[in-house]
Amino acid sequence: MRYRDDAPKRVITPVDGRVGVPRTLGFDELRVFFDTFFAQLGFHTVRSPRSGPEVLRAGSARCIDEVCFPLKTFFGHVELLRDQGISAVFVPRLISFAKGRNSCPKLHVLPDLIASAFPELEVLTAYIDFHHARRKTFPRHLLDACRPLARSLGKGWPADVSAFRAAWRAQLEEDSRAESPVRAARGGDVTIAVLGHPYAERDEFLGLSVPRHLRRLGAEVVFSPKRLDAAPVGGPLEEGLYYETSHRTARAVAHHVEGGVDGIVLMTFFACGPDSYAADTLMYRLERHGRGVPVMRLIIDEQTASEGLMTRLATFVDIARHRKGRRGAGGCR
Amino acid sequence: MSLRISTSQIGRLGVGMRTLAHELGHEWVDPRRPGLVDLAKTRRSSPEYCCFPFRLAMADIISALDNGADTIVFFGGKGICRLAMYQTVQQEILRREGRRFLPHVVSNDIRSSLYGLLRDHSPYARSMDYHRRTFAGFWKMMAKLKVIERWRRALYAVRPYARRPAEATAAFEELVQELARHDDVLGIGRLYRRGLEQLEQTPVDTSRRALPRVGIIGESYACIDESTNRNIARRLADMGIEVVSPLSEFKFMSVVTRLYYKTEAARLRRARLFFKAPGGGDSLLSAAYAQELGASCDGILHLYPFTCLPETSVRQVIEPYLEAKDVPYLHFNLDEQTGHEGFTTRLETFADLVHMRRRRRIEKPGAVRCEVAQTRPPL
Numbered sequence: 097m098r099y100r101d102d103a104p105k106r107v108i109t110p111v112d113g114r115v116g117v118p119r120t121l122g123f124d125e126l127r128v129f130f131d132t133f134f135a136q137l138g139f140h141t142v143r144s145p146r147s148g149p150e151v152l153r154a155g156s157a158r159c160i161d162e163v164c165f166p167l168k169t170f171f172g173h174v175e176l177l178r179d180q181g182i183s184a185v186f187v188p189r190l191i192s193f194a195k196g197r198n199s200c201p202k203l204h205v206l207p208d209l210i211a212s213a214f215p216e217l218e219v220l221t222a223y224i225d226f227h228h229a230r231r232k233t234f235p236r237h238l239l240d241a242c243r244p245l246a247r248s249l250g251k252g253w254p255a256d257v258s259a260f261r262a263a264w265r266a267q268l269e270e271d272s273r274a275e276s277p278v279r280a281a282r283g284g285d286v287t288i289a290v291l292g293h294p295y296a297e298r299d300e301f302l303g304l305s306v307p308r309h310l311r312r313l314g315a316e317v318v319f320s321p322k323r324l325d326a327a328p329v330g331g332p333l334e335e336g337l338y339y340e341t342s343h344r345t346a347r348a349v350a351h352h353v354e355g356g357v358d359g360i361v362l363m364t365f366f367a368c369g370p371d372s373y374a375a376d377t378l379m380y381r382l383e384r385h386g387r388g389v390p391v392m393r394l395i396i397d398e399q400t401a402s403e404g405l406m407t408r409l410a411t412f413v414d415i416a417r418h419r420k421g422r423r424g425a426g427g428c429r
Numbered sequence: 430m431s432l433r434i435s436t437s438q439i440g441r442l443g444v445g446m447r448t449l450a451h452e453l454g455h456e457w458v459d460p461r462r463p464g465l466v467d468l469a470k471t472r473r474s475s476p477e478y479c480c481f482p483f484r485l486a487m488a489d490i491i492s493a494l495d496n497g498a499d500t501i502v503f504f505g506g507k508g509i510c511r512l513a514m515y516q517t518v519q520q521e522i523l524r525r526e527g528r529r530f531l532p533h534v535v536s537n538d539i540r541s542s543l544y545g546l547l548r549d550h551s552p553y554a555r556s557m558d559y560h561r562r563t564f565a566g567f568w569k570m571m572a573k574l575k576v577i578e579r580w581r582r583a584l585y586a587v588r589p590y591a592r593r594p595a596e597a598t599a600a601f602e603e604l605v606q607e608l609a610r611h612d613d614v615l616g617i618g619r620l621y622r623r624g625l626e627q628l629e630q631t632p633v634d635t636s637r638r639a640l641p642r643v644g645i646i647g648e649s650y651a652c653i654d655e656s657t658n659r660n661i662a663r664r665l666a667d668m669g670i671e672v673v674s675p676l677s678e679f680k681f682m683s684v685v686t687r688l689y690y691k692t693e694a695a696r697l698r699r700a701r702l703f704f705k706a707p708g709g710g711d712s713l714l715s716a717a718y719a720q721e722l723g724a725s726c727d728g729i730l731h732l733y734p735f736t737c738l739p740e741t742s743v744r745q746v747i748e749p750y751l752e753a754k755d756v757p758y759l760h761f762n763l764d765e766q767t768g769h770e771g772f773t774t775r776l777e778t779f780a781d782l783v784h785m786r787r788r789r790r791i792e793k794p795g796a797v798r799c800e801v802a803q804t805r806p807p808l
Contacts, residue, residue: 159745162735162736162741162744162762163741163745189706201510201708201709201710201712201739201742204509204707204708205708205712207705208703208705209745209746212703212745212746212750213745213749337514337517367736369510369511369738372476372477372478372479372480372511373476373511373517373518374514375476376476376477376518377476377518380521380525
């Protein structure tokens with residue numbers, strides 16, 4: 097069954113005109129867009145604090161124990177927004193960004209999970225499902241998704257369309273500013289790519305500070321390119337992977353293997369559905385198509401011990417250095 | 430050219446698939462049920478924390494290939510939950526191990542894709558008889574699965590009251606084996622009526638009255654497959670609890686083939702109370718059944734494989750709902766490492782709780798007494 101529009105039919109009036117936006121789970125990709133969209137409609141977005149142990153504690157009290165680490169943190173972000181007096185929180189329903197792809201099943205029902213755990217909050221949502229949309233381009237579909245959102249805030253035509261146009265322009269400007277792979281620091285005798293979900297790569301708490309540890313070990317750290325449509329299509333690495341994040345990771349891996357990194361760290365979360373299949377499959381495929389680049393997979397959650405993590409990272413950096421040295425001396429890959 | 434077909438087993442799905450394969454001139458290869466040794470082997474080659482049904486399916490497929498199957502039907506290819514990726518990963522693993530087979534991926538629209546497999550390779554493909562055989566094959570497959578569903582419902586209703594419960598279960602197993610041997614429509618109908626009578630006339634202990642009822646919801650594999658759920662229905666019956674388990678092989682194939690999808694449409698609309706969009710797998714059905722059975726049963730058991738994404742979403746939303754409705758609820762996340770003692774302890778505690786609540790409700794003035802449920806549904 098398909099549900100096309102699940103925006104509330106009644107008008108929601110956020111207290112003090114503030115809409116809470118949790119700062120995790122990849123909402124940063126369209127952060128500028130939705131900040132501008134809400135601002136144009138006359139509302140002010142409030143971001144939750146950065147992820148940390150108190151966020152996790154707050155989230156674990158509201159959700160069940162079996163969900164993944166990022167989702168527990170997400171619940172914590174919503175809890176902290178509630179503590180700031182926010183009455184309405186924005187949780188988009190991110191089903192699909194591209195034809196033939198799907199995002200994590202949890203993201204399909206995330207607004208419902210939040211509504212169930214936080215009955216005192218109003219949940220604003222946008223139904224983003226490009227795979228099943230009639231529109232041929234993503235911006236047109238995004239407009240279709242944003243109009244019910246604006247309606248639920250009491251704003252109809254033409255305010256919704258003009259807010260969308262301003263927001264899309266702002267997002268395109270933001271995207272054009274960051275087109276090359278983000279490098280965490282210059283220097284380092286080996287280059288290690290830290291790849292995975294966007295929040296695994298860039299969130300210090302969720303990513304267990306892996307990039308920082310690698311830099312301390314003397315490595316230069318690179319991440320997924322921000323604009324993956326500029327990265328080459330993954331080819332044999334990407335084939336048959338069903339989820340959006342798996343495709344992105346495969347393409348980022350292919351991009352960095354082409355770019356000649358000395359090692360790849362695949363960040364995955366325990367109990368992550370897409371990663372449970374994609375990461376193993378990628379590891380096997382890299383044995384054939386990875387040009388001998390060392391790959392290490394980290395499965396992390398809130399109980400991952402830092403000592404074990406440091407030992408593995410240190411060993412991996414040593415392996416990468418050793419192989420780089422042998423390649424430079426004409427040794428085998 | 431006829432094929433030797435097999436697929437992963439879910440409960441007694443093989444009984445129906447065998448008929449379909451035979452009707453179209455193919456041979457069905459029954460996979461042996463995986464034991465712990467088989468599961469240990471598939472664990473080594475499967476992704477590290479894939480879901481339990483994946484490992485069971487791999488064990489079934491490897492066992493079928495070892496028994497001579499040359500064509501494997503893979504379910505997957507589309508959908509929301511990880512089932513969509515099963516066929517990609519399973520085929521890669523099997524090829525890495527050097528196994529040869531003809532894959533056939535059946536996605537949501539089984540009617541056309543399974544039809545295509547059988548049509549292209551059936552010895553009857555160019556005969557006038559082909560369409561009749563195809564229709565007959567699908568009809569008989571669904572009829573057999575429906576018969577098994579109704580027998581199972583009768584068994585669950587009568588077993589807690591039976592004087593010799595093991596005999597009732599043995600009778601059910603014999604009936605299923607006999608059903609597998611019948612391929613004619615009249616034979617299936619006669620056997621169905623005989624089996625239902627036999628189960629309903631199981632001698633009961635009349636001193637047991639008004640036993641509590643517990644509804645089982647969750648993921649299809651965990652609910653239907655008895656080796657996956659540690660024969661939970663049988664254990665509950667031994668503890669004097671009547672089990673209501675709406676999921677079955679018939680329902681699984683109905684949803685996959687969309688043959689009877691419309692009968693579930695009303696139920697799925699009720700799930701909108703919890704989910705405004707599909708969460709994948711059986712999430713909508715589980716949520717809808719939680720609402721339905723929560724109102725009519727004395728407790729709800731939620732079964733799902735460990736880390737199942739749709740069912741953990743269901744758990745997140747139905748736990749507060751059932752708590753608000755004061756319905757006892759227990760979840761089991763299952764895999765091959767689920768400990769027997771812990772499982773038994775939790776189940777026994779839940780059974781005690783349900784019995785205690787039932788007794789209190791009956792002793793309270795004005796409480797409605799529950800008779801033994803009518804098991805014969807209208808034909």
